[in-house]
Amino acid sequence: MTDTSTSAASATTASLAPNTPRRFYRGGERILAFRGIDVAPDFDGFRPEDWIGSTARLFAEGGGGGTVLDDGVDLAQAFATDGAGWFGEAHVARFGGNPNLLTKLLDSGERLPVHSHPSREFAAAHLDCDNGKTEAWIVLVAEPGATVWVGFREGLSDAELEDLVDAQDDRLLAALNPITVTAGDAVLVPAGQPHAIGEGVLILELQEPTDFSVMLEHSRFGLELDHAFLGLERSLALQSVDHGPVSQARIDSLRRRWIDVEGAGPALPEEASAYFRAEVVRPMTGDVTVSAAYAAVVVVDGRGTFTSHDGTRDVRAGDVLLVPHSAGDVTVSGAVTLIRCMPPAP
Ligand SMILES: [Zn+2]
Structure with a gap:
């Protein structure tokens, strides 16, 4: 069908x-x-x-x-x-x-x-x-x-x-x-x-x-x-x-150590970037905004909100989102840690 x-x-x-x-x-x-x-x-x-x-x-x-x-x-x-x-x-x-x-x-x-x-x-x-x-x-x-x-x-x-x-x-x-x-x-x-x-x-x-x-x-x-x-x-x-x-x-x-990232930063050594990118997003002292990208987003800890052109949604540990580039910049708030899994930069 x-x-x-x-x-x-x-x-x-x-x-x-x-x-x-x-x-x-x-x-x-x-x-x-x-x-x-x-x-x-x-x-x-x-x-x-x-x-x-x-x-x-x-x-x-x-x-x-x-x-x-x-x-x-x-x-x-x-x-x-x-x-x-x-x-x-x-x-x-x-x-x-x-x-x-x-x-x-x-x-x-x-x-x-x-x-x-x-x-x-x-x-x-x-x-x-x-x-x-x-x-x-x-x-x-x-x-x-x-x-x-x-x-x-x-x-x-x-x-x-x-x-x-x-x-x-x-x-x-x-x-x-x-x-x-x-x-x-x-x-x-x-x-x-x-x-x-x-x-x-x-x-x-x-x-x-x-x-x-x-x-x-x-x-x-x-x-x-x-x-x-x-x-x-x-x-x-x-x-x-x-x-x-x-x-x-x-x-x-x-x-x-990906868990040491505060705000937003890479989870993997630089050498990985020819193959893929993994970005930790972890608001510590306020909202964090990251730029538009296709990403498989895995919420790994806590709960918070995830806001893009596609709207605002509550997210919690265990959630998995597929986010298109067209959703634009993303702002993450709350006591939450997520990892954006992305292809290499074009
Ligand atoms: Zn293997």
Whole structure:
């Protein structure tokens, strides 16, 4: 059914319900708690990701993931109807009429497998796509001692990496830099770096809009080899993986404390801005006004008001808004913290 009613005709700020495609790993209860939703009796425990403002599709596992607006309009159709309204002319001129960004909430009910994502260069050469997948994690909730892992501590030869992948044992995770995280942390994960997310964190994740993953660890999660290596020869897929070493100083350069922002400021290191922007908005000493931009807005703490050309609305922790460029400058008031997830500046 195609809906061409006026609600789809022009961009307007939308409140987004959870969009949680089934995945191969456990999680999702922290997403429901954050969103203020009771766990349904038939909750299957495999809804660990909430895809926000998504026109992307899962690489496997059924291909779901696209956002549908409350009025039943597919978001991709809404974008096609008014790209300039949603994104602004400059963005459309550079990136086309799509967000060029995928935003998710992710709740790790178990440790995720060690995996990596290809770079833009690798994706263009071997996957017929201009986007790779640099990603970033903004930690909203973390159980005590929660850990993530990024990059091989020691450099590996091709043969050493192949041996680790063949073995499918604990040495793969043990070869990575562990990072203990708490709520308020942010970590940038450049494309190519192997990584894993430990059990017990709720993160807001920004990514280039693809679902290309090289699943270095796959057997314990029952993943098909074709899925694990993007349908490529294993040796070619492993060329997309950074063999290390990644130093502690490099790890430190990828980290930021987003919770320290007062007023408005970046949640992520400057290096992220070629791929996406995450801006913390946190009125401390009065209202904060930020300039017009397409943004997936996640209210992460407190409650307040959010005012744009589309009107004023009360917002509270767990709310997610999709805000078009045409909504103009935004003013935020109250004891509230929100994060605006945005594409790179055009
Ligand atoms: Zn990843």
